[in-house]
Amino acid sequence: MNEVFGCGIDLEELSRFDKYIRNNDYSLMEDICTERELMNVDGDKRARLALSFSCKEAFLKALGVSWTNSNFSLKDIELLFGGP
Numbered sequence: 001m002n003e004v005f006g007c008g009i010d011l012e013e014l015s016r017f018d019k020y021i022r023n024n025d026y027s028l029m030e031d032i033c034t035e036r037e038l039m040n041v042d043g044d045k046r047a048r049l050a051l052s053f054s055c056k057e058a059f060l061k062a063l064g065v066s067w068t069n070s071n072f073s074l075k076d077i078e079l080l081f082g083g084p
Contacts, residue, residue: 008061010054014046017053021046032056032074040081055079 020028029049030038041048056077060066067074 006062006064008058008063010057010061012050012054014050017046017049020049034075034078037079052079 020026029041029045032049032052033041037052053074056074056079059077060070060072065072
């Protein structure tokens with residue numbers, strides 16, 4: 001594929017995710033992240049949660065859909081960080 005078929009952007013305020021981290025409530029993270037993503041979470045969990053949500057939302061927007069009005073789940077998208 002040599003052409004761009006869509007562009008998506010999503011911004012989130014970190015404070016939106018504070019209540020989940022403050023209360024050690026990782027249910028939202030489990031709803032958003034795949035098993036492999038959850039195994040590789042380190043550092044600032046709030047930032048990782050916001051980043052995962054934002055990246056996945058932007059990807060779906062580039063496809064012209066939303067996880068709320070399509071058959072897509074945020075877990076259908078997997079983000080892999082780091083590596084060689």
